[in-house]
Amino acid sequence: MADRDAVLAIMGSGETSPTMVTIHRAVADHLDGRRSSAVLLETPYGFQSNVADISATACGYFARSVGLPVVTAPGLRGGKHEDADRGLLLVRGADWLFSGPGSPSYALRHWRDAAVGQALHDRLRTRAGLTVFASAAAATLGRFTVPVYEIYKVGTDPHWLPGLDVLSHLGLEVALVPHYDNKEGGTHDTRYCYLGEQRLRTMEEQLPDDVAVLGVDEHTAVVLDLADEKATVRGRGTMTVRHHATSVTFPAGTVLSLSDLRDLCRRKPVHARTAPPVAADHTGETTAATLEQVSTECERLFETAYAGHDAAAMAGAALTLEATIREWAADTEEDVGVDQARAVLRTMIVRLGEAAVTGVADPATTHRPLVEPLLALRTRLRAAGDYATADALRDALAAADIQIFDTPDGTRWSAPTNAARAG
Known part of the structure; x- marks a missing residue:
């Protein structure tokens, strides 16, 4: 695939949800409909017992919603597998490569010093192909990686892992944090990939001065066009560049040069050249409702x-x-x-x-053809002085839950509601 087609899409979450379909389609459009290889790299969730189901679901999503036939790279779930060489060949030759949910630390363990990790470096170094990394896989791309399971679930002290650092080929020295605006915690803070503000502040102190936190919100993508040297924020949320609790946030629709993004990550002012972030998404897409x-x-x-x-x-x-x-x-x-x-x-x-x-029809409507002629008969009986028959008619209607109200303005009636009848 030529350099003009090189794209890296970094998704904060929701990679196989309806909200991200238009973004996936826009990336896949770079294939121009020609025959191409689309490959799923399943390592981040390779330890899960339902790994095959997750892969099948993802492939089904891309086929159904994006119109992209995707195959899974065999033998790359982690550990040694006899099909690993064939899987690596698919990864290296993929025109479109996707990896997503799971554990960042598990993926790193099997990528960092292995052939797959080198293949990912080569894709970014040579700026070849379309690469879509989301959630856990996205977290591995920077110089440092959040071990989210170990910190949030196991309770280890806040720390970073050395990341793949493939973004350094684009001049981006960052710790990439997906799920940046997560709200699952409700009453407790789960922003910043479940770290929360306090833990993120602690971890920022551990970063070298030349490394920024690059945050990507859920159901949001930062699409890096490597040929045109530009970054576009798409989806529902924002992209954030953060240095020690000081943040610059870019909403969906923002387009800025990779040069400006590099300068932001290096804490250089870019306002003279990027003024101000575009607030509306001019891509023409309609973002799906949550x-x-x-x-x-x-x-x-x-x-x-x-x-x-x-x-x-x-x-x-x-x-x-x-x-x-x-x-x-x-x-x-x-x-x-x-x-x-x-x-x-x-x-x-x-x-x-x-x-x-x-039934759902208004009982008053369904009863009217029967009740109103009987009420008219009752009125005639009362006018003729036949109160016993008139009262008997009223009692018969009451037995059917039709209530009669004699008022100075005439006779009114009511039928039971459907809810009352159901009770």
Whole structure:
């Protein structure tokens, strides 16, 4: 592949979610539809027992959503495998190479001093091919790497691991931190790839003065066009260049030169040449809604349809939510919001079941053709002085849960609501 096609896309998270489809397609467009090799490198999650399922899900996502047939490089899950040479050959020859979720430290252990690591260095050194690294794989690209599992899950003291440092071929001396704006902790701080502010400050003190923290938010990509020497921030969040708690943040839509990005990482002012970051994304893409947004909207549509006695619209809202959950469940790493959306869907299904018993039409509307002629008959009976028959008619209606109210302005009536009937 020619140098003009060289791209490195760094994704903070959501690499196989609906929100990132347009970004993947934009990178894959550099292939120009010609026959090419697209390869998945599964090392970061190679230790997991469901590694084959994760790979199949990812390949299915790229085939279905991006239109890109992807093969898995064999023998590169970690450790010694007889197919490793064939897998390495695929990696070295890949026109498009992807790696994503898992453990940064596990990936480093099998890449740093191995042939795969050298292949990644060669891709960036020669600026060849399209490379998409996300989440754990992205964390390995810099001079230093966050051992997130060891710190966040195991409780080891905050520290860095030596990274692959392939970004040094682009003049970027950084510690790359994905999941930069993570909010999964709720009441406790899980920003900065689950480190939180306090631990990140501690770790910043361990970095050499010439190394910056380069943060990429979740569902966000920094796309480095290596031929045009420019960096574009795309997706939902921001890119952050940070030095000892002092940050410069660039929103989605920002385009800046690689030279300016290098200077920012070296703490050199660039405002005279980059003024100011572009706030809007001019790529023409429509960013997909998050699962939480879709779930909230479907719930609102369902309630509106229920109030309007529209069974078809109720079912439509439930089906839309189910399809969206299915799309998001294909994400190889993130399932935040999926359980909540499924709970909303289950509630919808229960209410649809109740509606199948009681109906959704307004009871007043369905009862009117029967009740109003009987009320007119009751009025005539009362006018004729036949109160016993009129009262018997009222009692018969009451037995059917039709309430009669005689007021100075005339007779009113009410039928039970569907909820009351279901109860």
